[in-house]
Amino acid sequence: xxxxxxxxxxxLVVVLVVVIALQPSEFRVERSQTIEAPAPVVxxxxxxxxxxxxxxxxxxxxxxxxxxxxxxxxxxxAVYTWQGNDDVGQGRMTILESTPSEEVVIKLEFIKPxxxxxxxxxxxxxxxxxxxxxxxxxxDNTFMSKAFGLFFDMDAAIGADFEKGLAAMNxxxxxxxEKGETSAEDVTPAEVExxxxxxxxxxxxxxxxxxxxxxxxxx
Numbered sequence: 550x551x552x553x554x555x556x557x558x559x560x561l562v563v564v565l566v567v568v569i570a571l572q573p574s575e576f577r578v579e580r581s582q583t584i585e586a587p588a589p590v591v592x593x594x595x596x597x598x599x600x601x602x603x604x605x606x607x608x609x610x611x612x613x614x615x616x617x618x619x620x621x622x623x624x625x626x627a628v629y630t631w632q633g634n635d636d637v638g639q640g641r642m643t644i645l646e647s648t649p650s651e652e653v654v655i656k657l658e659f660i661k662p663x664x665x666x667x668x669x670x671x672x673x674x675x676x677x678x679x680x681x682x683x684x685x686x687x688x689d690n691t692f693m694s695k696a697f698g699l700f701f702d703m704d705a706a707i708g709a710d711f712e713k714g715l716a717a718m719n720x721x722x723x724x725x726x727e728k729g730e731t732s733a734e735d736v737t738p739a740e741v742e743x744x745x746x747x748x749x750x751x752x753x754x755x756x757x758x759x760x761x762x763x764x765x766x767x768x
Contacts, residue, residue: 578704580711581683586722588650588673591680594722595653595671597622598629598642604717606710610636623647638662642669650675657686682718684711 584591594600598618602608614633621627624647632639639661646654655669667688674681686707 576703577685577687578707578711579683579685580708580715581681582712582715582719583676584680584682584715584719584722585678586680586719586726587678588675588680590726591673591682591718591722592650592653593623594718594725596624596627596644596647596649598627598644600721601629603721604714606713606717607637610634632661635662680722682715684715686711 594604611633614631614637617630619628619630620643625644627644629642630640631637638659641658641660643656643658644653645656646652651673653671655671657667657669659665659667665688667686670683670685670687672683672685674683
């Protein structure tokens with residue numbers, strides 16, 4: 550009887566491992582919204598990390614969060630580092646590519662509570678006097694991330710935060726467009742409900758068990 554139980558359990562483990570292994574090797578979360586401002590104004594909101602405080606859905610999770618801006622002032626080579634409470638963790642963003650009024654590609658590195666590296670892209674498409682903005686996050690799924698994905702809908706969780714961020718960006722960009730201003734000093738934070746935690750905690754909760762292979766938080 551004991552042998553049957555052991556063999557049955559082993560068979561279940563094998564099936565589970567196979568199911569996990571067959572999950573996508575990459576993940577992608579994407580949300581889009583029409584921003585009521587011209588592309589150059591919207592681009593400035595994204596291309597200058599100092600502007601992110603006005604619309605990032607995670608900016609208000611920790612009011613005492615330590616933030617540092619290094620490298621280029623804007624565009625390619627600009628670096629944003631943060632360190633805060635358990636909700637925001639620690640990490641770094643670096644702008645890798647910057648095409649005026651078209652696209653910004655960012656390397657997103659989570660350091661704490663878990664390590665992982667993902668790519669974030671903002672794609673801008675002019676629509677008359679408005680701009681269609683697509684916010685995309687993509688990266689590799691580790692084995693443990695795949696397992697976690699069986700029980701957690703990352704697209705829904707992170708996607709909801711993207712939607713809040715885009716809604717706040719719309720407010721900030723409209724404000725900047727109305728004033729004819731695009732610098733960080735000119736834009737006040739938009740009112741937006743903060744998420745309960747940053748995407749690193751959402752995506753890498755499963756990866757915590759896989760810390761050896763290393764794949765955690767956005768401010």
